[in-house]
Amino acid sequence: MIEIELPDGSKLTFESETSVKEIAGRIAKSLEKNAVGALFNGEIIDLHTPIRESGKIRILTPKDPESLEILRHSAAHILAKAVKNIYGHDKVKLGIGPATEEGFYYDFDLPVSISEEDLEKIEKEMERIVKAKEPFRREKVTREKAKELFKDDPYKLELLEAIPEDEEITIYWLGEDFFDLCKGPHVEHAGMVKAFKLLSVAGAYWRGDSRNKMLQRVYGTAFWKKKELDEYLHRLEEAKKRDHRVLGKQLDLFSIYEEAGPGLVFWHPNGAIIRQEIEKWVEEEHRKRGYQRIYTPHIMKADLWKTSGHYNFYRENMFFVPVVEHDEEQRLGNEEVPLTSEEIKEAHWYAVKPMNCPGHILIYKSQVRSYRDLPIRFFEFGTVYRYEKSGSLHGLLRVRGFTQDDGHIFCRPDQLKEEIQGVLDYVMELLSTFKLDYVINIGTKPEKYIGSDEAWEHATQALIDALKERGFDYNIVEGDGAFYGPKIDIAVLDAIGRKWDGPTIQVDFNLPERFDLTYVDKDGQKKRPVMVHRAIMGSIERFIGLLIEHYAGLFPTWLAPTQVVIIPVSDKYLEYADEVYEKLKGAGIRVKLDDESAKVGYKIRKAELMKIPYMLIVGEKEQQSGTVSVRSKREGDLGAMDLNAFLDKILTEIKEKT
Template identity: 35%
Template sequence: MGLCQRWRRLRLPGLQTCRLHTAAVPAPPQWLAERLGLFEELWAAQVKKLASVAQKEHRTIKISLPGGQRVDAVAWSTTPYQLAQQISSTLADTAVAAQVNGELYDLERPLETDSDLRFLTFSSAEGKAVFWHSSTHVLGAAAEQLLGAVLCRGPSTECGFYHDFFLGKERTVRGSELPALERICQELAAAAQPFRRLEASQDQLRQLFKDNPFKLRLIEEKVTGPTAIVYGCGMLVDLCRGPHLRHTGQIGGLKLLTAEYTRRGFSEVKTPILFSTKLWEVSGHWEHYQEDMFALQPPDSDRLSSSLSDHATSHPADTLALKPMNCPAHCLMFAHRPRSWRELPLRLADFGALHRAEASGSLGGLTRLRCFQQDDAHIFCAPDQLETEIQGCLDFLRSVYTVLGFSFRLALSTRPSSFLGEPCLWDQAEQVLQRALEEFGEPWELNPGDGAFYGPKIDVHLRDALGRPHQCGTIQLDFQLPLRFDLQYKGQAGAPERPVVIHRAVLGSVERMLGVLAESCGGKWPLWLSPFQVVVIPVGTEQEEYAREAQRRLQAAGLVCDLDADSGLTLSRRVRRAQLAHYNFQFVVGQKEQSKRTVNIRTRDNCQLGERDLTEAVQRLQELQNTRVPNAERVF
């Protein structure tokens, strides 16, 4: 069975009450029952062995606790959880794992020697990883029981987890199966199934997972010692280093969100997908993490779009956050807990997908779409911070457009006839924007009455290669959202004050910006944006291996590099083909270059840069890409 088959990736958020669906759970597959039976045999033998060791040694060990306290414990008997109970019931309830002499440790795993013991709660990065990784086992158990899934990987991510598993070449999870799968996840969590840690030999591992080719491959590649760790939880038995929660009851309620498939096998998608109520309610972390209810999704994987996105979010003050709902979502994030004047300005950015009900006749290429991405940002600041923040937005906008090679025109749009709010606030806001524009030093014009109903704005206009104008970036002041969402922060004097919101987009619609760039570049993309950066061309078959080495070196440096070893074409034809495809650079390697470990470099405009050392050439291209120069071919 190949690894690059279809997978199901399931994402689970929480904090939503889910209705239980009745559905018959099929009898577990034979291989699952056999695996569980073997695990129980091995577990019983381990318990017996540990009890014998504890009885034989029966020695006291010294445990150092946080705060300098030292207590006695019994080797192979006392657990971190028992010590947490002695300290306080609150700690026992909120601890998710322990750290013993710097090693992550299960709370129910007996201590063995004198130890420096620390407890991990959900407030720590390690604690979150334990909590979320334990939750993947719940999903894996449900998928095995209901679907007969063959499990692969279920890692935690920075803000959640996912689980990959295999159902067959063409099998996918049907929508009608999700409620039943969700019900089983909830039942497993409610059952408070303990996580049991088993140390197994390589032969035992291979026997446990004889029906799972993915685990067998992991055992072959990753298990280098005589033993490895397996965890049992209910009917689930999985290869895992741990540690885990004491039992599934600490997880709370789960709800399935989405399922999708990929052919990439052991792929990693770092997406926040799990949110669970119980632990947060007990430990008081829910309010602090409510903002994580929104998930960060990367933009389209296309090189052009992702390069633009990376460039437009490189402002050091921006906090990348969250998938769409844009203005209301960011307001909810601001309001989810009390704020202080010390937190301002608070900057949130979003590259989420947006939808507009555009009339079909108004749609056009990439410049106007019904679904698009926008580098949407909102800055919550105090009134006396407005001018500085606007100036920062303008500086950021200029730096981005300079790299993209665009000149731009600015317009100040003032109060429309259908405005909301007090005229005095509008006057104040327009004066702030005007002062910022004057200090910015670029030409601007007044656009009376064209502001948004909630506040004045600065619009940014570009022209493409055909002379067509496009509104891309915008900077808007908003006094209405803070009122409507009752946003407040504690001022320096202690009294509640209301922030001002700045809406900021630099690229505007990413798709529209790509369209304008495409017209402007005419297919000759700058190196840092180009989908065709370098092609290596061997003169003859004797140089093909060296050419492949050069290709690997370039790819390892993060450059897009292809190889043209087509022996059916002459060297000049292959060079010409690369230039017509607009590869920024062609690296030609012949016998001389191979012997000297050099490359002969040409540009897409047939400028011959001559022979260069391979290592130096790779480093130079990497430098030119990282600095986003617009004319890498000329300054190489």
């Protein structure tokens, strides 16, 4: 007997193997008609997948977000068949073709290069397959048959070898002449994939390993309805206009230089102003919330990272340096004079810090702590370095060197919930200040972790309780915690609805144990504190990248590198323009005087491109009346305004961060 539990807790029983269709039909005929798959025991399956065991099920229709995985995986197979049809079934070798959060892709090894211009041709062939409503069909095969089917495709044979001996092997057919090694899920026939679009082509190493062959990856997306596809494509176009890498260059904010190293950010004066203003606000907010500012080194002994667990769980993302000490001298080694094998054996290994927590822990341990001292809240703008593969680096969003507004709270267990709520309050203040929406996720115990299951349960429950008492909605993301503890991750939504990694709050019972942290309780006994890791912005680099795209480069006045530009209509009014400049500068406004001998229209256009919030045009009329003609980048032409009135307006705007 197979027992199937429905979302409402009711149960259906079947005498033998069943299917999503049959289960949906037992619930309602309308559901059977609209079903495209199901979420069964946490896994998305399609209508082709037999159900041979008991479990929990939720039937999926096109209204369910999870159903997009079924649609998009099917679109990837249609893409693969179209490419084989065009370039030759015997000439195209297939890599992988999964669904992704934004769409799908497929990796190809073929003798010619696919260009962006070729995508239209491939799309037309996909449309032909869709119009023919070619069916998807699932087939269970033996390992021997699979090897025979894919004998000419080395990539599929490699994937086949990775399938455990006791695991079922399946292929999916599309029509009569295309098959792929695949577990699914897929729709019933290609005709269901109507709203799709190929987006780009790029290189991708097989299995993400630079030692392997470079394949050609074609990206696309698909939706159930054309309207949804059109809306997505519109967002993509809007995203191109907001690309922080393009705007960063246009507004002269930052650079990344290959000669200095990939993923390392150089802030130009304009970008430094934005960063400085944000850091000033963050520092003041920390001070008000009882944090103590500290500084820790950028490089520390490797043994420290072994104690923390980073060496075992995170070392592939760390930079290590061997230091050989000879009396008072030390040698690092270089290309001309590399370290000898003997020197390497004797070397003291150091790690460039990927995180700030061990440094904060050492400061906590520097003296005996009493229960009266807790909570202790440490904070630093800690610059860290993490090895990211060069192919994953992306402007400010994915870098190798970045700075966190990093803080660690050491508290008693009875203070934990209140401390989490205090951090949540701070996060909400941040999001409100920058006018950002958000989604809250709780990441639970990952596959690799340290500490006891009991400690993990306690920590996870503390996060849940803190959110519930504050009335926040949240999602549970199984296995997404850090290796040392569960976490709250807050995904920030930008102006066009994209999600960005943002604030994080992590509860840690494990590092206090590993470093033997204690405090003396009121009974005179040593007790173990709880540690809360938290970053309000997360990476400052990523946060500013988010803001550039969120604001499309037009920063609120309090953040704008140049807040006002003064434009005299001719050189005759430079003296009055200079008076206006001095008055604004004296009031603390970041102001520039455009005294270039050029036409007013050119100067206005230049200020528009630099996205300066306010332009003050001055000519004869303004000089005589002591006014300025105000143009707002957001509000348009505001007309003539008394200079003092304008000054009051902009100072209020800066103070209130509107």
